[in-house]
Amino acid sequence: MEGETLSKGGISPGGVVSERGREWRVSSMTDERASAELECAADIEPQVISVAYARLGDKSKALAWLEKACAVHSTELVSLKVNPCYGSLRSDPRFQDLLKRVGLAD
Numbered sequence: 001m002e003g004e005t006l007s008k009g010g011i012s013p014g015g016v017v018s019e020r021g022r023e024w025r026v027s028s029m030t031d032e033r034a035s036a037e038l039e040c041a042a043d044i045e046p047q048v049i050s051v052a053y054a055r056l057g058d059k060s061k062a063l064a065w066l067e068k069a070c071a072v073h074s075t076e077l078v079s080l081k082v083n084p085c086y087g088s089l090r091s092d093p094r095f096q097d098l099l100k101r102v103g104l105a106d
Helices: 032-040 046-056 059-071 075-079 093-101
Strands: 016-019 022-025
Touching: 046 059, 046 075, 059 075, 059 093
Parallel strands: none
Antiparallel strands: 016 022
């Protein structure tokens, strides 16, 4: 949604990633500069970046950032299995492997 501000960080339905008072419009993440700026922000949870890429349909980058979230033991991974943002990744064997490794597999 145009001008939408998120108070708790995350990604809005309108495609705005918000974390720690900063916002990035994910539709512009195909622009190299916007993508690099978001990825270089060291204080952003890797899971937030993975959601942005998943919503853009970039499975490889979404999964790469989920791997980073796993490596830093992100608490955000507890919702991995049920988070609707990852619907497009659920059938991917890499996603299924990640679920197993974090203890969320069936």
